[in-house]
Amino acid sequence: MTGGVSLASGGRDGLSDCMVSRVLLRAAPLLGLIPAILHAETPTVGVEQMRRHIEVLASDAYEGRKPGTEGENKTLLYIAEQFQQVGLEPGAGDHGWYQPVPLTERRPHGHRTLWTAGGTPIAFNTKDVILLGASPKEVLRDAPVWFVGYGLPEQIAGADLKGAVALLLYETPKGGPDYGERAKALAKAGAAAVIGIMDDEIPWSAVTGAYAHGQTRLDTDPRALIGGVMLLGAGERLVEVGGGNVAGAADPAFKPLALDLIASFDVSTEVRSYKSHNVIGRLRGSGDTGESVLYLGHWDHLGICRPESAKDRICNGAVDNASGIAMLIEIARAIAEGARPARDILFMGTTAEEMGLLGAEYFAQNPTVSLDSLVAAINIDTVAIAGLGEPVAIVGRGMTPLDPLVDSSARELGREVDTDDEANALVQRQDGWVLTRAGVPTVMVGGSFSDMKVLGDFLGGPYHQPEDDLKRPLVLEGAAEDTELLIALGRKMADPEQYRPGR
The missing domain is CATH 3.40.630.10 (Zn peptidases)
Structure with missing residues (x-):
């Protein structure tokens, strides 16, 4: 099980x-x-x-x-x-x-991130996020950032996510698809990076340990160029600086929000197929x-x-x-x-x-x-x-x-x-x-x-x-x-x- x-x-x-x-x-x-x-x-x-x-x-x-x-x-x-x-x-x-x-197993090897709002860099601890690339070396420059709530199909319909960084809540809403299914849907919608904002139920040490052991997926699954997870506090701060509110995702009328943020990533990954x-x-x-x-x-x-x-x-x-x-x-x-x-x-x-x-x-x-x-x-x-x-x-x-x-x-x-x-x-x-x-x-x-x-x-x-x-x-x-x-x-x-x- x-x-x-x-x-x-x-x-x-x-x-x-x-x-x-x-x-x-x-x-x-x-x-x-x-x-x-x-x-x-x-x-x-x-x-x-x-x-x-x-x-x-x-x-x-x-x-x-x-x-x-x-x-x-x-x-x-x-x-x-x-x-x-x-x-x-x-x-x-x-x-x-x-x-x-x-199957393909991926382990994080290192990353650099830059988040900016209005051209001004935002202070961000790189240890608050874990990133994996589809290939050993992925580079993303000046990508728009969206907060897509839970990333449910009805929430992302009509959103222009092509080339964007999609931030979504990792937790599975009651009766909704699990995180993997939602991440695949965002990749199909064209998101260049998909990052799940974790809740506090699972200790961050357990999350980092799991990623260090490797994350394995089907080769046939659609995936964004970059994927990963982020601490709840870090995600809340980014969404707030960008003009949004993580808590708003619980509203049945929630719609994805294009944040006033730009992101650039350099991601190195150990990849074994x-x-x-x-x-x-x-x-x-x-x-x-x-x-x-x-x-x-x-x-x-x-x-x-x-x-x-x-x-x-x-x-x-x-x-x-x-x-x-x-x-x-x-x-x-x-x-x-x-x-x-x-x-x-x-x-x-x-x-x-x-x-x-x-x-x-x-x-x-x-x-x-x-x-x-x-x-x-x-x-x-x-x-x-x-x-x-x-x-x-x-x-x-x-x-x-x-x-x-x-x-x-x-x-x-x-x-x-x-x-x-x-x-x-x-x-x-x-x-x-x-x-x-x-x-x-x-x-x-x-x-x-x-x-x-x-x-x-x-x-x-x-x-x-x-x-x-x-x-x-x-x-x-x-x-x-x-x-x-x-x-x-x-x-x-x-x-x-x-x-x-x-x-």
Whole structure:
């Protein structure tokens, strides 16, 4: 599960229980019916089967499964071998099992800035801004500066941003697109530089640390020549000197403001381009429906995440998300061993989720089957934290037509259903959000998302730390129980008699 906007790798503050939902929103990268079982019974998908996968994927030999490393190579090979063993065929088209995902990592190397108002330079601490260039050396001279509020589509419509510096609030407004989407829209509108003004929720030391570790994006994404972030106080001062007010962005009638400012930048950036991969398997259906169901979970984690002096340098990601990949493999095994459903079923391990849902984003832009043919998808992420008998929650409740199917499937297995939408605090921080946004009904389902206290204890503890490893006891009984549910749910989704989109 991503921590949001790739800042998680730069550090973590402890989360109190009451802050879980708010921090998740801001942190600003989770089948014919089987025989019903009571929720207190031992699941038929074995805990030990899942444990064996996790012990491999979260071992030190895999070095935290960071994209672009030897850990990626080992991970991809393991997942593809497991897919093949359970009876899947390659699902990435001409690329076999592996869909290449082109990525570029950028790290700040240095910058100079000059802000002027009426020809007079403005005092500005260069440490209050972090800038990255699209290429190793970018120069911008005498550019006009706009304050565009949150940079929402309705706010920037009609604004002449070509060649300009666009300052916008980094925080995602309720119900609005995340910062990455807004920054891409500004780049498409012609902005030469896009700089997000941070709020005070995330410490500046965490932001600078995250950028020092590198910011990774898809090569295919539109981006301005220069991008970056700025301290709230620095942004407020610039906007005020230029004749604006940052607080005005909250006004529903806000319109972008051309500030009485001119900016010049010299930006040096370390740039590294490389390819990572999604790994995709396919189970052919028994019918000729031309439709598919998709299960997905991210295989990546943070890699070697501590300095050489640290006792434990590896963020192994046992729960996040070796547990999800273990569940994905065992779901594939169970479905392949049973009667074939009519629709095809795809199984995908995505890359670069921790960097901002990038593998899922690339798949949505370059699907191996038509997105219109995907009738439903189930994302699997951070599943080994809840015990047996937890109520079944939906991440994405109320956002797709899948709720009745999920709820009925859970009740048929004797599971209690958590009908509130508290788990939706996670919805934009997991790969399923990308598919939902692309028009594919997608949910995360299970007991791990019902008790926010249990989830908060994990997120405020070992999450994105070296402690999420095999030394901690793995809580797999609930995950195995959820696996049974997702098998039953996916089989229903793959049966046109039981589920038709829009019906």
